[in-house]
Amino acid sequence: MRLTTKGRFAVTAMIDLALRQNQGPVTLAGISQRQHISLSYLEQLFGKLRRHEIVESVRGPGGGYNLARAADAVTVADIIIAVDEPIDATQCGGKGECEGAKKLDGHCMTHELWSTLNRKMVEYLDSVSLQDLVDQQGGQPHATAVVRDRRQAAPVIEPPARVTPRGPNSVFNLARS
Numbered sequence: 001m002r003l004t005t006k007g008r009f010a011v012t013a014m015i016d017l018a019l020r021q022n023q024g025p026v027t028l029a030g031i032s033q034r035q036h037i038s039l040s041y042l043e044q045l046f047g048k049l050r051r052h053e054i055v056e057s058v059r060g061p062g063g064g065y066n067l068a069r070a071a072d073a074v075t076v077a078d079i080i081i082a083v084d085e086p087i088d089a090t091q092c093g094g095k096g097e098c099e100g101a102k103k104l105d106g107h108c109m110t111h112e113l114w115s116t117l118n119r120k121m122v123e124y125l126d127s128v129s130l131q132d133l134v135d136q137q138g139g140q141p142h143a144t145a146v147v148r149d150r151r152q153a154a155p156v157i158e159p160p161a162r163v164t165p166r167g168p169n170s171v172f173n174l175a176r177s
Contacts, residue, residue: 009037010045010083011076017055018071018134025064045083052082072131077122079130
C-alpha cells in the first residue's frame, strides 16, 4: 500500500497554504513555484479541496486561496479523502472478493489484516491536523520518516581464516617428499 503523489502533493500544498495564511490569499502559482508542483495539477487538487469546503477561493487582483476552516480543524485524512485518494491496503477495495486469492469463508485469508490496517491508517491520519504539520515546520527536529526494524540483528559470523598449506599440495607430491 502506498500513498500516491496526488495525496502527497495535496498535503504539501495545504501546509504551504497554511504557513502563509496570515499574509492574505495564497496563489497557486506561488505554491507551484515553492513546492515544484505543476500549476495545472494544483488547480485540479484545489478544485476538489474547494468542493469539500477545505479551502475557499478569492477572485480578482490579489486573489488566491485561504483555508475555509481553522488549520486545527482540518485533518490529513480530510485532505486525502477530498482529493479522492483511496486509503486501502486490500486487493479487493474492501469487498473481501480478492481475485486469485485463497479464500476462507468467502473472504481472502488476509482480508481482516488489511482491513484493520486501513482502519488504523485512517484513524492515524484523522488524528493529525494541518496545524500539527504547520507546527512541525517551525524548526523543530523532524522525526525519522523511516520505520526501523528494532528486532535484534543476527550476529555477524566471520568466515574462517584462509589456511595456507605448508606441505605438498597433492598425493603425488606427498609421495615424492
